Amino acid sequence: xxxxxxxxxxxxxxxxxxxxxxxxxxxxxxxxxxxxxxxxxxxxxxxxxxxxxxxxxxxxxxxxxxxxxxxxxxxxxxxxxxxxxxxxxxxxxxxxxxxxxxxxxxxxxxxxxxxxxxxxxxxxxxxxxxxxxxxxxxxxxxxxxxxxxxxxxxxxxxxxxxxxxxxxxxxxxxxxxxxxxxxxxxxxxxxxxxxxxxxxxxxxxxxxxxxxxxxxxxxxxxxxxxxxxxxxxxxxxxxxxxxxxxxxxxxxxxxxxxxxxxxxxxxxxxxxxxxxxxxxxxxxxxxxxxxxxxxxxxxxxxxxxxxxxxxxxxxxxxxxxxxxxxxxxxxxxxxxxxxxxxxxxxxxxxxxxxxxxxxxxxxxxxxxxxxxxxxxxxxxxxxxxxxxxxxxxxxxxxxxxxxxxxxxxxxxxxxxxxxxxxxxxxxxxxxxx
Ligand SMILES: [Fe+2]
Numbered sequence: 382x383x384x385x386x387x388x389x390x391x392x393x394x395x396x397x398x399x400x401x402x403x404x405x406x407x408x409x410x411x412x413x414x415x416x417x418x419x420x421x422x423x424x425x426x427x428x429x430x431x432x433x434x435x436x437x438x439x440x441x442x443x444x445x446x447x448x449x450x451x452x453x454x455x456x457x458x459x460x461x462x463x464x465x466x467x468x469x470x471x472x473x474x475x476x477x478x479x480x481x482x483x484x485x486x487x488x489x490x491x492x493x494x495x496x497x498x499x500x501x502x503x504x505x506x507x508x509x510x511x512x513x514x515x516x517x518x519x520x521x522x523x524x525x526x527x528x529x530x531x532x533x534x535x536x537x538x539x540x541x542x543x544x545x546x547x548x549x550x551x552x553x554x555x556x557x558x559x560x561x562x563x564x565x566x567x568x569x570x571x572x573x574x575x576x577x578x579x580x581x582x583x584x585x586x587x588x589x590x591x592x593x594x595x596x597x598x599x600x601x602x603x604x605x606x607x608x609x610x611x612x613x614x615x616x617x618x619x620x621x622x623x624x625x626x627x628x629x630x631x632x633x634x635x636x637x638x639x640x641x642x643x644x645x646x647x648x649x650x651x652x653x654x655x656x657x658x659x660x661x662x663x664x665x666x667x668x669x670x671x672x673x674x675x676x677x678x679x680x681x682x683x684x685x686x687x688x689x690x691x692x693x694x695x696x697x698x699x700x701x702x703x704x705x706x707x708x709x710x711x712x713x714x715x716x717x718x719x720x721x722x723x724x725x726x727x728x729x730x731x732x733x734x735x736x737x738x739x740x741x742x743x744x745x746x747x748x749x750x751x752x753x754x755x756x757x758x759x760x761x762x763x764x765x766x767x768x769x770x771x772x773x774x775x776x777x778x779x780x781x782x783x784x785x786x787x788x789x790x791x792x793x794x795x796x797x798x799x800x801x802x803x804x805x806x807x808x809x810x811x812x813x814x
Contacts, residue, residue: 401582411783420562421447421550425569428512428545431524435503435564438555441461442495444508444519445554455544456483459508459519459531466493466531468517472540477731481517485534494529499719502566502787511543511571512537517635518572522717525745526575527727564658576601578704578712578731580738603742605700605766613680613704613764614738620706620760622727625802631809636686642804646688646795656692656790657782663689665807667794668762675699675765676776677792683751685710685759689786691751692782693724694790697775698743708759709734715748718779720787743768765792772788 424430425447436442448454458469458478466486469478486493496504509518519531537545553560579596590596599610612618612791620629635643643664650662664684671678676699685708695718703710712731715724731780732754733739741747753759775790 383404385613395587413577420559420565421526421552422565422567423550424510424548424567424581424659428510428548429569429571431509431568431570432551432553432573433505433507433524433566434560435505436555436560437503437568438495439497440495440504441554444506445552445555446508446510446548447550447552447626448544448546449549454547455511455540457510457517457548459690461493461495461506461519462792463495463497466490466519468519468531468533473484479633481533481535484531487529488530493519494599496722498722499717500774501721502719504717507572508551509572510545510548510551511573512543512548513571514573515545515587516571520572523747524568524572526572528716529572535696541625578714578739578746579733580614580740582614602740603700603768606702606740606742608763609700609702609766610738610740613702613762618704618706618762625806625809628802628805629758631812632684632760633807634807635805636684636758640781641808642796642801643684650795655782656780658692660689660696661692662686663691664795666796666798668798674767676767676778677765678794679765679813681763681765681792681794682798683705683761683762683763685751686755687753687756687758691750692721692780693718694778694780696741696765696778698741698747698771699741699765699775700768700769702738703733703740703764704738705733705735706760706762707735708753708755708757710759710761711752711754712739712746713750713752714746715750718748720786723785724781743771 422432432444434442440462444459446457448456453473456471457470458471460467460469466482468484470481471478505522507520507524510558511517515535515537517535518529520528521530522528535545537543546805550703551566564614566589574594577595577597580602581596586596586598598613599607602610632643635641636647638644639648646664647662655662666684667678667680668680668682668701669678676697710733712733714727715728717724741749777785777791780790
């Protein structure tokens, strides 16, 4: 219920249901000071979901997954400190918590501890409860399988069949208090397999792809990526249009000569040292207008000279599709962009060639570095969109400079596409006159 002064406050939202402070056996949660009300994440379907908490704690973070009847049904508790990460279970209120057997730490136990390397930026910690696969997972940063730090299969039949279905809510505590609702998130789906980075058409996908899950179709991507894919995947989104079939070669030639339009812009950007490293220069050629639903203009042709790269950067929860139009690009993915912390690479770097399409979304591939390993220029088409569920619309890309200082980059335009093509036509005509 809102207070009278909040009657006309458009930002007022009801507080979440408070968790009971006392168990049926009279057990008080003495370990928590309860200065703040305890906010509880209710799960839509018992035993299924991912709960995330954003926290700067350097001492203790705890997830308590509650059953419908804590007196007789199992409770799970994950306790994370700077030196430990322990999953425990209690079958009844009268019993004490016991360590869950069979726990695996895919990145070694210390990686699962509290992230004390980032003093300024909070870290996202998440748990995944998965009754379908009878698994519990815990990870940090993006909520996906590759960032799982603790993984365990649970016996779905003990202490009684389908007991995981009774897990219906989660409380999250840090340093003795509950985590505020603004720092909590809930997804009704658990963390399972990661989607592959390569997107192909439904005509290309094979039974082997379905089995190995090495390529995916647009249908499995977030809605924003699907929209973008439909706009750029067609054959006519190419640098070999009938009226200027050599556009890619013209850009390559232009980049190699500082007297020409691309070479001149690249030299100026190198002099400006935009990202703090002269090899971290590339051209952003915007196509069309800002439609108000993306960080900057949604369609950007990016031109990468050989050996040049982007800094490691975070797309701030935006969805994106990237199509390679010329040459090849190397994509590497990372766990987080946090001030004064060296990011950790996730998975292997991948080379994408002309015609390949990749994607990024809120849960996967959000933090990456692009690099041209080839001998000719690489040209990519980057397409961005915010998802409807995104209520923030962060308009910047946070990146790390060579000293791991986190900085915001405003997506700017070096030149509009139409203007660049007009100049390149003149250059190309002059070259072949
Ligand atoms: Fe990017």
